[in-house]
Amino acid sequence: xxxxxxxxxxxxxxxxxxxxxxxxxxxxxxxxxxxxxxxxxxxxxxxxxxxxxxxxxxxxxxxxxxxxxxxxxxxxxxxxxxxxxxxxxxxxxxxxxxxxxxxxxxxxxxxxxxxxxxxxxxxxxxxxxxxxxxxxxxxxxxxxxxxxxxxxxxxxxxxxxxxxxxxxxxxxxxxxxxxxxxxxxxxxxxxxxxxxxxxxxxxxxxxxxxxxxxxxxxxxxxxxxxxxxxxxxxxxxxxxxxxxxxxxxxxxxxxx
Numbered sequence: 361x362x363x364x365x366x367x368x369x370x371x372x373x374x375x376x377x378x379x380x381x382x383x384x385x386x387x388x389x390x391x392x393x394x395x396x397x398x399x400x401x402x403x404x405x406x407x408x409x410x411x412x413x414x415x416x417x418x419x420x421x422x423x424x425x426x427x428x429x430x431x432x433x434x435x436x437x438x439x440x441x442x443x444x445x446x447x448x449x450x451x452x453x454x455x456x457x458x459x460x461x462x463x464x465x466x467x468x469x470x471x472x473x474x475x476x477x478x479x480x481x482x483x484x485x486x487x488x489x490x491x492x493x494x495x496x497x498x499x500x501x502x503x504x505x506x507x508x509x510x511x512x513x514x515x516x517x518x519x520x521x522x523x524x525x526x527x528x529x530x531x532x533x534x535x536x537x538x539x540x541x542x543x544x545x546x547x548x549x550x551x552x553x554x555x556x557x558x559x560x561x562x563x564x565x566x567x568x569x570x571x572x573x574x575x576x577x578x579x580x581x582x583x584x585x586x587x588x589x590x591x592x593x594x595x596x597x598x599x600x601x602x603x604x605x606x607x608x609x610x611x612x613x614x615x616x
Contacts, residue, residue: 394441397421401448405455415452418445422469442469443477450483459487463496473500474507478515482522489526498527505540517546524555529562 401417404410422445425438446466453462463484470476476484481504488496501523504510520540528537541547541555 392424392441394421394424394445397424398441398444398448401445401452405448405452409455411452411455415449415456418449418452421445439477443479446477446480447483450480450487454487459491460493460496462487463500467500473503474510476500476504478513478519481519482515485519485522485526489530492530494527494530498531498533501527511544511546517544517548517551520544520546521551521555525558529558532562532566534559534563534566 397417397420401414401421404417405414421441425442446469449465450462453459453465466476466480466484467473470480481501484497485494485501488494501519505516505520505523510516524537524540528534528540537559538556541552541559547555
């Protein structure tokens with residue numbers, strides 16, 4: 361793990377634009393403090409497993425972003441740094457079993473759901489659906505999908521399908537899911553048919569469960585040992601978020 365983290369740290373240092381030997385020293389702009397803090401937060405998270413310190417470092421970086429215009433940084437890098445700070449912060453909160461705070465923590469920096477980056481929104485959907493609380497992101501994802509600017513993003517179709525599969529279907533909001541799939545041009549014909557079939561299957565199951573509950577009471581399962589499967593799913597979720605964070609940081613920082 362340490363060698364991988366060292367590689368990630370080296371890649372993160374590439375955000376500052378390393379000088380080539382042929383370039384004059386005066387050509388190198390000063391790195392923004394938030395970039396250094398992002399590198400520090402990633403190191404605390406991955407190498408030292410100090411999740412609290414990683415979260416606090418992310419918050420310091422956000423404050424730095426709020427206090428500086430970062431004129432020397434490109435707009436794309438600025439947005440990527442903000443997104444990466446969220447990815448690290450989400451993982452840190454999840455590792456500390458503070459996953460309930462993730463959505464409010466992210467929104468305090470982006471203010472409105474419509475401005476959330478697709479990667480951050482995807483992680484939020486995954487986290488809350490895995491923790492069997494998909495309703496927590498229902499309004500946020502709905503607002504994001506309705507925003508006209510977001511509908512032009514290449515990630516829109518995948519996130520709309522993710523919302524249907526992970527949020528609307530588990531909540532039993534089948535008509536809403538159907539309306540989204542039929543009314544959106546983001547879905548290809550084959551993709552639309554597959555999702556509509558999944559909605560129809562969910563509707564049939566819903567009807568069967570409803571009729572079955574009227575015929576006989578459901579067995580009491582409160583006594584069955586459920587803690588181990590829950591912890592297993594939680595561990596799987598943390599591994600997925602860690603992998604997503606590492607992949608995102610790697611793609612963000614490419615050294616020449």
